[in-house]
Amino acid sequence: MSKYTPIIGLETHIELKTKSKMFCSCSADYFGKQPNSHTCPVCLGLPGALPVPNRTAIESCLKIALALNCEISSFSKFDRKNYFYPDLPKGYQISQYDMPFGKNGWIELNNGQKFGITRVHMEEDTAKLSHQIGKQNESQTSLVDFNRSGVPLVEIVTEPDFHDSQSVTEYLQRLQQLVRYLDVSSADMEKGEMRLEPNISLALNPKQLPAYKVEVKNINSFRFVEKAIAYELNRQEKLLEKGETPRQETRGWDEKRNLTFSQRIKEEANDYRYFPEPDIPPVTFTKEEISTLKSQVPELQSEKTKRFHLDYSLSAYDAEILTRDRVTADYFESAVLLGKEKNVSPKQIANVIINKKVDIAGMSSDALIQKVLETLQKPTISEEILSKTLHEVIRKNEKAVQDYKNGKETVIMFLVGQVMKSIQGKADANIIKTRLEIILKS
């Protein structure tokens, strides 16, 4: 047990899936497109171009804030965050400083503990840089693709309320589910649609925030966040034990070497010379507009899990699996409705969806109920006969077994067929397949 308590907060950037960009009419659907094909004077930062805020993006940002139990400011504005970097053509990012759309929210995790959401604000994404080694000589070339420049970005900042990486991961998973349930982002981390930045420090007295914090930038997987946190806690503890205070800085995560490395000494907010964006009037919302948006926030995953657990007498585990995404949850509920007429219970439906790994896009709820009924009526055979048949089929099909062992894995289906034939289909093909694999691989 370490004598230090980890103090962790999170900043998460999420790209919204709006049709157009945040301040211009260019398409925001840029992933994998020809570089610089989705650009205009606004998102290229050309002089004189004027930004016009995207209403849908702002509403999506508000929905996220509402779903995170934030207070919504009836009056807010955009600000310029000034810094120089080649991915930022204007020399500033349009963001929100002291009047974010949402603040003072919270989220409750599975253990019943609440974690504070400091703010939810709206900003724009930057261009994408790629660094290449030149073909002619060894000089390095950097290319800028402005397709991402100006894509709507929501930043969600938490309080430093996390003390272990397990709750960090759960929070991030919840947040990803939440924006998917709201249907405002796909939050696909491999495409960079969700980017994670933990702030990490260690405190001797957990009631008092340490005098420093280390921010690890732009991590693109939950697993890497866990690894980066573990690495940082270890690194910082060693420094503290030597009587040093870790430097307040921004670090990067090197996924190949599994370590964090120093990028720059952390800047303070006033280094950014924030000032109100003069080209965009303040944004106001009436009480009615806010309550309309609130009514558009659907039942979220945590509530749905509780309801499935109680209303359908499912185990907490099954309820959690069925509500991981809205499509599966809706599919399950429509099947339950149909099943009622045929005396099929929600539990039986859940069993089939979860255990048989039903492809819900390819099977109507009608067909699913049919499948449940078949499963229920399926005659079964004893374990003794099944086991005997499996070994018999393996013995009689030496060539197929040899082919399988030589790497021709599809042969297994032939063996499954032989077993099925011999027992007249009185067992589940998937189970037979698994059993055969176990025997053949041992």
Ligand code: ZN
């Ligand atoms: Zn544009």
Ligand code: MN
């Ligand atoms: Mn940001």
